[in-house]
Amino acid sequence: MDPVLEVKDLKVGVDTGKSVQSVLDGVSLRLFPGKTLGVVGESGCGKSMTALATMGLLPDRFAVTGGSITLAGEDLLAAKPSRLRQLRGNAMSMIFQEPMTALNPVLTVERQITEVIELHQKKSSAEAREIALEMLRAVQIPGPEDRLAAYPHELSGGMRQRVMIAIALACRPKVIIADEPTTALDVTVQAQIFRLLRDLQMQTDTAIMLITHDLGAVAEMADDVAVLYAGKCVESGTVEAILGAPAHPYTRGLMSCTPRLRLGAAANDPQAEGLGEIPGMVPPLGRFPKACRFAPRCALADDRCHTDTPPTYETAPGHSALCWKPTAEKAVA
Amino acid sequence: MKPLLDVRDLKVHFPLASGQTVHAVDGVTFSVNEGDSFGIVGESGSGKSTTAQALMRLVDPVAGTMQLEKHDLSSLDGEPLRTIRHMMQMVFQDPYSSLNPRLRAGQAVREPLDLMGLGPVRGRENRVDEMFRQVGLHPDAKRLFPHQFSGGQRQRLCIARAMVTEPRLIVCDEPVSALDVAIQAQILNLLKRLQKDKRLTYVFISHDLAVVQHICTHVAVMYLGEFVEQAPTGQLFAAAKHPYTWSLMAAALSPDDRSRAGARFTVTGEPPSPINPPKACRFAGRCPFATDRCRTEKPALRDFGNGHRVACHYAGELTPPLPELAATA
Numbered sequence: 001m002d003p004v005l006e007v008k009d010l011k012v013g014v015d016t017g018k019s020v021q022s023v024l025d026g027v028s029l030r031l032f033p034g035k036t037l038g039v040v041g042e043s044g045c046g047k048s049m050t051a052l053a054t055m056g057l058l059p060d061r062f063a064v065t066g067g068s069i070t071l072a073g074e075d076l077l078a079a080k081p082s083r084l085r086q087l088r089g090n091a092m093s094m095i096f097q098e099p100m101t102a103l104n105p106v107l108t109v110e111r112q113i114t115e116v117i118e119l120h121q122k123k124s125s126a127e128a129r130e131i132a133l134e135m136l137r138a139v140q141i142p143g144p145e146d147r148l149a150a151y152p153h154e155l156s157g158g159m160r161q162r163v164m165i166a167i168a169l170a171c172r173p174k175v176i177i178a179d180e181p182t183t184a185l186d187v188t189v190q191a192q193i194f195r196l197l198r199d200l201q202m203q204t205d206t207a208i209m210l211i212t213h214d215l216g217a218v219a220e221m222a223d224d225v226a227v228l229y230a231g232k233c234v235e236s237g238t239v240e241a242i243l244g245a246p247a248h249p250y251t252r253g254l255m256s257c258t259p260r261l262r263l264g265a266a267a268n269d270p271q272a273e274g275l276g277e278i279p280g281m282v283p284p285l286g287r288f289p290k291a292c293r294f295a296p297r298c299a300l301a302d303d304r305c306h307t308d309t310p311p312t313y314e315t316a317p318g319h320s321a322l323c324w325k326p327t328a329e330k331a332v333a
Numbered sequence: 334m335k336p337l338l339d340v341r342d343l344k345v346h347f348p349l350a351s352g353q354t355v356h357a358v359d360g361v362t363f364s365v366n367e368g369d370s371f372g373i374v375g376e377s378g379s380g381k382s383t384t385a386q387a388l389m390r391l392v393d394p395v396a397g398t399m400q401l402e403k404h405d406l407s408s409l410d411g412e413p414l415r416t417i418r419h420m421m422q423m424v425f426q427d428p429y430s431s432l433n434p435r436l437r438a439g440q441a442v443r444e445p446l447d448l449m450g451l452g453p454v455r456g457r458e459n460r461v462d463e464m465f466r467q468v469g470l471h472p473d474a475k476r477l478f479p480h481q482f483s484g485g486q487r488q489r490l491c492i493a494r495a496m497v498t499e500p501r502l503i504v505c506d507e508p509v510s511a512l513d514v515a516i517q518a519q520i521l522n523l524l525k526r527l528q529k530d531k532r533l534t535y536v537f538i539s540h541d542l543a544v545v546q547h548i549c550t551h552v553a554v555m556y557l558g559e560f561v562e563q564a565p566t567g568q569l570f571a572a573a574k575h576p577y578t579w580s581l582m583a584a585a586l587s588p589d590d591r592s593r594a595g596a597r598f599t600v601t602g603e604p605p606s607p608i609n610p611p612k613a614c615r616f617a618g619r620c621p622f623a624t625d626r627c628r629t630e631k632p633a634l635r636d637f638g639n640g641h642r643v644a645c646h647y648a649g650e651l652t653p654p655l656p657e658l659a660a661t662a
Contacts, residue, residue, distance in 0.1 A: 042513040156603050158603055159603075186540065187542075187585060188599070190584065191599045213514055214586065216585070216586025217586055218588065219587060256518075258518075259543035259544050260587050263571070263657035264656075264660050265661055267546075267567050267571040268571055281515075
């Protein structure tokens with residue numbers, strides 16, 4: 001199967017006025033129809049920048065400096081702004097983290113959904129209204145007829161996120177980029193939103209790029225995973241491979257720092273109590289180490305890791321890690 | 334043993350301009366022994382942060398008592414309240430907004446000592462250095478401003494500032510939810526180590542069950558201003574009995590477990606408004622097990638032994654929809 005979205009060796013830089021600092025350095029991702037790719041990493045690792053570059057929405061002073069982004073065979077980096085406007089919201093759309101700031105506070109729910117339909121699909125306003133209603137039903141908003149006239153402040157956080165999903169899905173896009181879509185929501189509502197996204201994906205065959213710092217969300221939603229660290233993709237593979245047999249010390253570190261719920265008999269197992277740590281923090285832009293960028297925080301690092309750029313090591317077909325010691329047994333302390 | 338903190342039937346209500354009342358905290362009772370950490374979990378709007386603020390007397394309760402050792406927190410005011418403030422300190426969720434951007438880190442940590450006149454003036458700077466080391470910061474960082482620190486380092490500063498007065502009780506309100514997972518683990522391990530070294534007592538507010546299980550000795554699950562279930566941590570996670578607790582457990586995601594995806598137990602809807610909370614069981618509207626009795630008769634908090642209390646008419650009779658719990662039920 002061909003990927004619907006392919007990001008190849010993407011490089012993004014930011015112009016600080018004095019020099020151009022590297023933000024993303026050779027990130028490659030592939031999204032397949034009906035599948036979900038989890039993009040994982042801490043803040044400052046380049047997750048959101050990857051999303052914004054794909055959407056053609058990089059902020060001022062940030063620019064793509066190399067690589068390619070292809071959506072259904074079309075080169076997005078060569079596309080004119082007018083063409084990108086046609087594609088955004090239509091062939092690819094985005095769900096943001098904070099529905100309160102991403103929705104327009106002075107427009108009704110109806111207007112915010114019909115806007116995207118009228119813009120991209122040449123429908124009459126009556127038809128657009130019908131589709132809007134249908135979308136609200138699809139995202140399971142109770143009393144959708146009444147909600148069309150509501151403003152964002154009249155809705156709860158979960159309902160606002162549903163409205164945002166309705167907008168994103170209104171034109172049946174090929175690709176949805178969901179940037180931490182449930183971080184602002186309560187856990188029981190998060191479970192509802194994830195279930196909804198999965199159900200809609202099954203009906204429409206949409207490819208989803210799920211950006212998250214939560215490995216639990218990855219386990220729940222993703223088919224494939226890419227782990228980003230300091231602007232590089234340090235590990236990628238299927239979700240089973242990444243969560244079941246993580247190869248990169250950073251991925252293993254993230255696994256060991258995630259507190260697990262222990263239920264039933266496991267609740268009283270004192271062995272399971274420890275919580276791992278990754279010392280230090282993600283280096284700021286422009287201060288990325290020359291060789292392996294994770295080396296200063298890595299318990300396994302030796303001299304070579306600090307002086308030579310690590311190779312891409314394929315631990316199994318389709319599962320690779322950017323590391324000198326991907327098969328070393330000892331997990332990060 | 335007499336508990337360090339004893340809270341009885343605490344109520345915090347907020348009047349609205351419309352004449353209605355928000356029942357933010359509506360009668361919670363708990364006690365915490367010295368050296369224990371008491372977790373309160375719940376979703377936004379459940380009243381957990383208001384409970385924390387009431388303990389610190391940042392908001393005033395309308396009813397109930399709060400006893401910290403021999404001091405009656407609910408009746409103290411003005412100067413007498415100020416003189417015992419050093420015994421109780423708070424760590425807030427957002428380390429960006431809880432530090433004064435114009436105070437250097439060293440001043441921020443020293444300020445409580447100066448305000449409360451604790452210890453000899455000449456020893457205070459050494460005490461600040463000592464606190465910096467204990468939370469894993471170099472004393473040279475004293476002259477930096479908050480914006481020069483990362484989020485995790487700022488939370489370390491907030492912890493140093495809370496601990497500098499040698500408090501008996503620290504109320505932590507979502508202290509790690511604004512942090513990345515790797516930094517979150519560092520701060521949780523720090524809080525745990527400090528508690529062990531200094532025999533501190535925590536009240537720990539969080540929406541994250543896994544975090545609470547990791548750090549707390551006792552847990553209460555709060556819903557719409559009330560505790561629906563409370564128990565020693567081991568007992569709660571081995572044998573939870575309230576459907577709301579089950580729904581929180583089922584909604585928690587784990588990187589190890591892909592098998593539950595799609596098949597998990599979920600509840601529908603969102604919590605109702607605390608302005609007019611349901612008269613009987615407050616969870617009944619979302620509970621898949623609810624009967625007419627749940628909608629008409631308020632369930633009492635019943636004791637199932639060992640301090641495990643559950644407010645559900647059918648507690649102990651229902652089969653948990655989580656396989657791990659069903660196995661031990």
